Amino acid sequence: MEIAAESAVTHADKTFFRLRKDIVEGVIEAGSKLSETELSTKYDVSRAVIREAINRLTASHLVERRANVGARVVSLSPQGLVELYQVREALEGMAARLAAQNMNQQEIDDLQGLLNDHFDEVKDGQRYYQEAGDVDFHYRIVLGSKNQHLISVLIDGIYHLVRMYRVQFGMAGPRVTTAFDEHRHIVQAIANRDGELAEMLMRRHILYSKNNIERKLLHTSPH
Amino acid sequence: MEIAAESAVTHADKTFFRLRKDIVEGVIEAGSKLSETELSTKYDVSRAVIREAINRLTASHLVERRANVGARVVSLSPQGLVELYQVREALEGMAARLAAQNMNQQEIDDLQGLLNDHFDEVKDGQRYYQEAGDVDFHYRIVLGSKNQHLISVLIDGIYHLVRMYRVQFGMAGPRVTTAFDEHRHIVQAIANRDGELAEMLMRRHILYSKNNIERKLLHTSPH
DNA sequence: GTTAACTAAACTGTCGACAATGTAGGCGTG
DNA sequence: CACGCCTACATTGTCGACAGTTTAGTTAAC
Numbered sequence: 198m199e200i201a202a203e204s205a206v207t208h209a210d211k212t213f214f215r216l217r218k219d220i221v222e223g224v225i226e227a228g229s230k231l232s233e234t235e236l237s238t239k240y241d242v243s244r245a246v247i248r249e250a251i252n253r254l255t256a257s258h259l260v261e262r263r264a265n266v267g268a269r270v271v272s273l274s275p276q277g278l279v280e281l282y283q284v285r286e287a288l289e290g291m292a293a294r295l296a297a298q299n300m301n302q303q304e305i306d307d308l309q310g311l312l313n314d315h316f317d318e319v320k321d322g323q324r325y326y327q328e329a330g331d332v333d334f335h336y337r338i339v340l341g342s343k344n345q346h347l348i349s350v351l352i353d354g355i356y357h358l359v360r361m362y363r364v365q366f367g368m369a370g371p372r373v374t375t376a377f378d379e380h381r382h383i384v385q386a387i388a389n390r391d392g393e394l395a396e397m398l399m400r401r402h403i404l405y406s407k408n409n410i411e412r413k414l415l416h417t418s419p420h
Numbered sequence: 421m422e423i424a425a426e427s428a429v430t431h432a433d434k435t436f437f438r439l440r441k442d443i444v445e446g447v448i449e450a451g452s453k454l455s456e457t458e459l460s461t462k463y464d465v466s467r468a469v470i471r472e473a474i475n476r477l478t479a480s481h482l483v484e485r486r487a488n489v490g491a492r493v494v495s496l497s498p499q500g501l502v503e504l505y506q507v508r509e510a511l512e513g514m515a516a517r518l519a520a521q522n523m524n525q526q527e528i529d530d531l532q533g534l535l536n537d538h539f540d541e542v543k544d545g546q547r548y549y550q551e552a553g554d555v556d557f558h559y560r561i562v563l564g565s566k567n568q569h570l571i572s573v574l575i576d577g578i579y580h581l582v583r584m585y586r587v588q589f590g591m592a593g594p595r596v597t598t599a600f601d602e603h604r605h606i607v608q609a610i611a612n613r614d615g616e617l618a619e620m621l622m623r624r625h626i627l628y629s630k631n632n633i634e635r636k637l638l639h640t641s642p643h
Numbered sequence: 644g645t646t647a648a649c650t651a652a653a654c655t656g657t658c659g660a661c662a663a664t665g666t667a668g669g670c671g672t673g
Numbered sequence: 674c675a676c677g678c679c680t681a682c683a684t685t686g687t688c689g690a691c692a693g694t695t696t697a698g699t700t701a702a703c
Contacts, residue, residue, distance in 0.1 A: 206487045243688045256479030264429045265655060265694050284569045287514035291506060346507045466658045488664050488685060
């Protein structure tokens with residue numbers, strides 16, 4: 198699932214990844230306080246390591262920190278989700294535009310291949326698609342932009358928050374076949390080297406996805 | 421110049437701001453190594469404080485770090501500048517769109533007022549405009565988006581890098597009156613609550629600005 | 644009973660020392 | 674002379690202890 202297996206060489210790295218996982222998956226509750234001493238005993242490392250991990254989480258917008266008070270896991274809210282998707286729309290739209298310029302033929306072919314695999318899955322009625330497949334698709338386009346800023350802001354930052362919303366608000370649902378068609382059109386535009394269209398389609402795709410999630414939010418109790 | 425004077429309560433805060441200033445303004449050379457021990461004696465704080473400051477700079481993309489090796493100030497390159505402006509275009513375009521939705525009448529009036537002040541300056545032929553005025557204009561629109569992610573990514577991150585490029589490649593130059601007209605049109609679109617147009621105009625504005633800077637880069641030796 | 648000042652506990656911020664890792668220079672070998 | 678190994682040094686990573694700040698609880702005054 199991870200494109201390039203993130204290699205954790207230092208203790209702070211490992212602790213950062215563990216903490217992030219626990220936060221994204223809700224093992225550590227959204228909005229809860231992160232006590233440095235408590236975590237340091239729990240993960241069996243010194244407070245300095247915990248502090249560094251927390252600082253990195255703060256940079257990813259998964260944690261908020263106040264001087265002399267402490268760090269809390271961010272709280273999730275419909276408002277926050279909307280804002281997140283607005284940023285996603287802007288950045289991934291640009292990523293699609295740049296991908297149409299900068300992906301080489303091999304990468305485009307691979308993307309087509311990925312799509313075909315998805316098609317088989319959708320045909321077989323597998324639910325599996327949504328999570329891993331969707332993530333993979335978006336990753337490739339972002340990486341295809343070849344824009345280092347775009348890549349790091351999305352992959353190191355925003356995507357983890359998106360996944361946190363998905364997991365904790367329990368989105369798995371449908372929109373599978375619809376989303377598949379949207380993906381197909383985006384790849385088509387990229388293959389045609391039409392950046393303008395690719396951006397437009399990607400923005401629509403994310404907008405629809407947002408609306409879909411929002412709709413669910415109103416039907417399930419946001420808790 | 422700073423919208424809200426950033427209040428540094430802790431030593432790490434102050435050191436972070438001092439370091440950031442020195443990096444952006446080139447006092448610490450782009451691409452140079454940041455030695456923890458050296459900085460800790462120079463700024464007269466412990467290494468722990470320096471480490472925290474460096475970590476935050478890493479989050480702002482002003483510094484790059486490799487485990488067990490150390491941190492370096494980022495290197496500036498035409499390529500990097502282009503990528504930066506692509507991200508800016510996407511994010512500030514979205515900011516303008518949202519500002520048209522979310523700014524209240526008072527904020528729009530103030531923005532108009534700011535523009536009038538600029539007009540007087542431009543009329544008097546002041547060069548002053550470009551730096552402070554331009555920054556102020558863009559800040560207000562970003563803040564007007566009321567989108568917390570957008571605000572922090574741009575203001576805490578990207579803008580400092582932009583300024584670093586401006587300072588170190590020595591951009592001061594013209595484009596004053598032209599840019600002024602572009603600003604005027606953007607405000608007009610926001611006042612009309614036309615988010616679509618505001619986004620388009622902002623994107624053009626930034627694109628022109630990028631082209632202008634790129635043109636200069638080819639004429640001055642980038643060193 | 645309510646408010647305010649004080650006190651103590653718990654937590655974060657900072658420090659100096661030690662451990663682990665990377666780096667450069669010298670040495671020997673082919 | 675070139676290459677690789679080994680040693681000594683410099684730098685980053687990690688730790689435990691202390692200092693400073695916030696917070697909650699208690700007491701006293703009105």
